Every structure is written in C-alpha cells, then in structure tokens.
Amino acid sequence: MTTVLVADDDLDIRELVAFKLAQAGYEVRSAPDGVAALDAARAGGVDLVVLDLMMPGLSGLDVCAELRREPATAELPVIMLTARAQDQDVATGFAAGADDYVVKPFSPRELVSRVQAVLGRARA
Amino acid sequence: MSPLALVTAGLVLVSVLVLALAVAIAVVRAVRVRRAARARAVAEPLRPLLLEVAVGEGPEAEDAAAALAALDAPGWRSVEPAVLAVLGKVRGDGQRLLVELLAARGVVAGARRDLTARSAVRRATAAELLGAAGYAPAVAELGALLRDGDPEVRLVAARALGRAGAPGAVGSDVEEAPRAAATALLASLAGDRPAAPPDVVARSLLLVGTPAAPALLDALAAPEPLVRLTAAEVLGRLGTTTAAAALEDLVLRDPVDAVRVRSAAALGRLGVPSATSALRAATTPATASAVRRAAVRSLGEVGDPSSLRCLWGLLDDADGGVADAAAAALLALGAPGVRLLAQVSSQGASAPAAAVARAHEVVTCAVAAEVMPPAGLAEVEAVLADVLARATRGSVAEVAA
Numbered sequence: 001m002t003t004v005l006v007a008d009d010d011l012d013i014r015e016l017v018a019f020k021l022a023q024a025g026y027e028v029r030s031a032p033d034g035v036a037a038l039d040a041a042r043a044g045g046v047d048l049v050v051l052d053l054m055m056p057g058l059s060g061l062d063v064c065a066e067l068r069r070e071p072a073t074a075e076l077p078v079i080m081l082t083a084r085a086q087d088q089d090v091a092t093g094f095a096a097g098a099d100d101y102v103v104k105p106f107s108p109r110e111l112v113s114r115v116q117a118v119l120g121r122a123r124a
Numbered sequence: 125m126s127p128l129a130l131v132t133a134g135l136v137l138v139s140v141l142v143l144a145l146a147v148a149i150a151v152v153r154a155v156r157v158r159r160a161a162r163a164r165a166v167a168e169p170l171r172p173l174l175l176e177v178a179v180g181e182g183p184e185a186e187d188a189a190a191a192l193a194a195l196d197a198p199g200w201r202s203v204e205p206a207v208l209a210v211l212g213k214v215r216g217d218g219q220r221l222l223v224e225l226l227a228a229r230g231v232v233a234g235a236r237r238d239l240t241a242r243s244a245v246r247r248a249t250a251a252e253l254l255g256a257a258g259y260a261p262a263v264a265e266l267g268a269l270l271r272d273g274d275p276e277v278r279l280v281a282a283r284a285l286g287r288a289g290a291p292g293a294v295g296s297d298v299e300e301a302p303r304a305a306a307t308a309l310l311a312s313l314a315g316d317r318p319a320a321p322p323d324v325v326a327r328s329l330l331l332v333g334t335p336a337a338p339a340l341l342d343a344l345a346a347p348e349p350l351v352r353l354t355a356a357e358v359l360g361r362l363g364t365t366t367a368a369a370a371l372e373d374l375v376l377r378d379p380v381d382a383v384r385v386r387s388a389a390a391l392g393r394l395g396v397p398s399a400t401s402a403l404r405a406a407t408t409p410a411t412a413s414a415v416r417r418a419a420v421r422s423l424g425e426v427g428d429p430s431s432l433r434c435l436w437g438l439l440d441d442a443d444g445g446v447a448d449a450a451a452a453a454l455l456a457l458g459a460p461g462v463r464l465l466a467q468v469s470s471q472g473a474s475a476p477a478a479a480v481a482r483a484h485e486v487v488t489c490a491v492a493a494e495v496m497p498p499a500g501l502a503e504v505e506a507v508l509a510d511v512l513a514r515a516t517r518g519s520v521a522e523v524a525a
Contacts, residue, residue, distance in 0.1 A: 087361075105215045106214060106215065
C-alpha cells in the first residue's frame with residue numbers, strides 16, 4: 001500500500017488530510033513538527049510527504065531541503081501545504097525542492113488528485 | 125480588646141479569606157476540567173462525523189452533516205468548537221457543508237445578528253466567523269462594518285470580506301458578492317484616514333481575485349492616492365493585462381510619486397510589451413528617483429528587447445540606484461541583455477568607467493551565484509572569447525610590426 005507522511009503542527013489539518021487520504025486508499029503516517037517529519041521520512045517506507053511550510057523547530061522548507069540533500073530521500077516526492085500563497089512563497093517552495101504546492105484553505109479532493117498526480121510522475 | 129488581640133484577629137481573618145479564595149479557585153478549576161473532559165467524551169465519538177463533513181465528498185458527507193445537524197443541545201455544544209476550528213481550513217464541498225451545518229444550527233444567523241452587537245468583541249468574533257465561512261450573503265453587512273467605530277472590528281471585517289467575496293464563497297449571493305466586496309474594500313481606503321490597514325485591504329482584494337477587476341479599474345481614477353496606489357498594486361498582482369493602458373497613464377501623469385512607483389511595478393508584473401514605451405519615458409532624469417528606479421526594474425521584468433538601448437544608457441547614471449537597477453534589468457532581459465553587459469564589461473577604457481565596473485560586477489556576481497541562465501552563460505563565453513581573439517590578433521600585429 002502507498003504510504004503518505006503528513007507533517008503539520010495543526011492537529012485539525014493532520015486529521016483532515018489523513019482522513020481524506022485514508023478514504024482514498026492510502027496508508028497515512030503523521031508528524032506534528034519538522035523534526036518528527038524528518039525522522040519519519042528517514043525511517044523509510046514513505047512514498048510521499050505532505051509538508052506544512054510553517055512548523056515549530058524545523059520549517060517545511062528546511063525539512064524539504066534536508067530530504068533533498070540526503071541520498072536516501074532525495075527522490076521522495078514532496079507536496080507543500082501552506083497558507084502562504086504569494087508568488088514568492090510558491091517560488092521558494094519549489095526552489096527548496098517541492099514537487100507541488102497546495103494553498104490553505106485547501107480542497108481535500110484537490111489534494112488527493114495532486115497526490116495521485118505527483119506519485120504518478122514519480123513512478124513514471 | 126487590646127491592640128495585640130486586634131492584630132491577631134485581623135491576621136486570622138485574612139488567613140481564612142486567603143484559604144477560602146484558594147479553595148474556591150481549586151473548585152472552579154476542577155469543575156472546568158471535569159466539564160471539558162465531559163465535553164471531550166461527548167465530542168470524541170463525533171469527530172469522525174465532523175471529518176467526514178469537512179472532506180465533503182459523496183452521500184456519506186451529506187449523511188454525516190445531517191447527523192450533526194440533528195444532535196441534541198448538549199451534543200452540539202460539545203462539537204461546535206471543533207466545527208468552528210475546522211471552518212476556514214477547507215474549501216470546496218466541505219466548506220459548503222460546514223456552512224450549511226452551521227446555518228442549520230442557527231450559528232450563521234446568530235453571527236449575522238452579532239455584527240450589530242453592542243460589544244466590539246462580539247462584532248469582531250461574528251465577522252471572523254462569517255469570513256472563515258466564506259459566507260457571501262454577509263458581504264453587505266461586513267462592508268458596513270468597515271465603518272465601525274472600533275479599529276479592530278474594521279480590521280477583522282476587512283479580512284472577512286476577502287473570504288466572503290472570494291470566488292469560492294458559499295451562499296445565495298455568490299455572483300454579486302465579489303464586486304460588492306471589492307467596492308466596499310476600496311471605499312474603506314478613501315477619506316482622510318483609511319478604515320482598515322491598506323495591506324490588509326490589498327490582501328483581501330487579492331483573495332476576491334479577478335472578479336474585483338472592474339472595481340479596481342474604476343479605482344485607478346479615484347481622487348485619493350491611497351485608493352489608486354492600492355488598485356494599481358492589486359491589478360499588477362492579479363495579472364489584469366486590461367489595466368495596462370490606465371497604469372501607463374498613471375506612471376506618466378499621476379501627481380503622486382508613490383502612485384507612479386506602484387503603477388510602474390504593476391506594469392512590470394503584467395509583463396505587457398506595449399508598456400515598454402511608457403516605462404522608458406519614466407526613466408528620464410526629470411522624473412523622481414523612486415519612479416525612475418521602479419520603471420527601470422519593470423523594464424527588466426517586461427523583457428522587451430527595445431529597452432536595451434535605454435538601459436545601456438542608464439548604466440552610468442548619476443543616480444547609483446537607477447544605474448544598479450539598469451544593470452539588473454539587463455540581466456533580467458536574458459541573452460540580449462547579458463550580451464550587452466558582457467560587451468560593456470570588456471570594453472575597458474572605451475566606455476564610461478562606472479558603466480564598465482557596474483556591468484562587470486553584475487555579470488561576475490550572476491555567474492558566481494549560479495543564477496545566470498544557460499543562454500546568458502553562452503553569451504558571456506562568446507563575448508570573452510571574442511575579446512581574447514581580438515587581444516591575440518592585436519599582440520600578433522604588434523609583434524609583426
């Protein structure tokens with residue numbers, strides 16, 4: 001089963017994303033901050049990360065850049081899920097290595113579509 | 125009674141009062157903790173229903189919403205805070221279902237009533253809720269709240285209007301809401317003092333998006349500079365290319381430099397080549413320095429090759445900020461601009477020293493920072509190879525002579 005790691009310091013968002021992805025047939029793991037997200041991704045068995053940009057400790061950008069630096073996680077698809085919607089924020093997210101960018105408030109249905117699309121591209 | 129006895133009695137009384145107060149505080153806390161635990165116990169089993177509503181897909185979501193709408197009063201009281209917490213975090217069908225649920229429970233009607241409450245906190249809380257709900261039918265009331273006597277209430281109303289007037293808003297007045305929200309937001313900037321912080325108003329106008337364009341275009345002709353300036357900024361960020369002609373006019377003729385600066389920046393964002401002529405005209409020395417710099421930066425963003433000569437001439441401008449912006453703009457132009465910079469950089473004594481130094485600096489920094497596009501690198505290499513070839517031919521000729 002495809003496993004998605006959801007990292008967000010907002011419990012509601014974690015639960016909403018996890019609920020929707022589980023409905024769509026994915027196995028979901030959750031992390032409440034950047035450090036836990038990095039640990040979970042390094043532990044392996046994760047096929048895609050949905051990453052909040054602003055988290056305590058290690059930001060989503062830091063986590064993404066760190067994942068790209070490490071050979072074991074360099075190819076791991078990352079979708080940024082964030083309230084920061086300015087052009088510059090989106091550009092910064094992609095520059096850090098994100099594969100896609102979803103703005104909050106988000107459409108759960110659209111998020112699932114993007115997860116499917118990013119996974120499809122990663123496997124192609 | 126002796127003074128000592130009086131003091132002792134007083135101390136005992138104070139001790140008893142302190143003890144009673146401590147016990148009262150402990151009891152109140154214990155009651156609150158028990159009440160919260162009871163509410164959690166009731167709400168926890170309802171959590172999956174709430175998540176089902178919030179993800180909002182299919183008959184399951186509709187059924188879950190109906191189940192929550194049918195809860196008894198204690199059940200609803202326990203789950204309502206969680207519903208409000210999730211509201212504003214999702215859009216689409218989930219948002220619509222949550223708003224319908226809140227409407228069915230009377231929460232939306234209560235919030236609309238509270239917009240005129242005596243308490244400023246209640247007015248602000250109600251506006252916040254209606255904004256998070258993206259509730260289009262409340263746009264007129266939220267617009268009226270921009271004239272509230274309390275600045276915090278006005279700020280919350282300005283933020284809420286962005287969500288309630290956005291294309292994804294819910295409710296029966298969805299079609300009219302964006303224009304009404306945009307008009308109210310822009311009107312809040314008119315007058316001696318803006319009713320809400322201009323950056324908050326601008327962000328809300330951006331949320332309203334393209335449907336705000338007609339009101340924004342009208343606002344470019346407003347008598348208040350702050351309204352024109354904000355409209356120019358938002359139109360640029362929205363990419364409303366139909367605003368280009370009006371923005372060009374502002375760049376060249378507005379009496380307020382700040383408006384001209386924002387209009388020039390907006391033209392850069394729009395990237396319309398037809399704006400090149402107006403932007404070039406705004407770079408003449410008679411124009412205010414800030415306007416010239418903004419116009420030069422925008423020439424780089426527009427990227428029309430017809431601005432090469434103008435930017436080249438500005439590389440040794442007496443205003444260092446303009447000259448730096450010209451060098452950066454040439455870099456932004458891509459291959460033709462980089463070729464020109466590389467040629468100026470390699471001209472040595474045959475070009476103005478300031479231009480040579482500036483061109484050399486910007487090319488070197490771009491290469492070192494690895495921000496030079498491949499086409500630009502190729503141009504730099506070609507120019508350097510040409511310079512080397514000419515120098516070699518010169519040396520050979522000298523030796524031969």
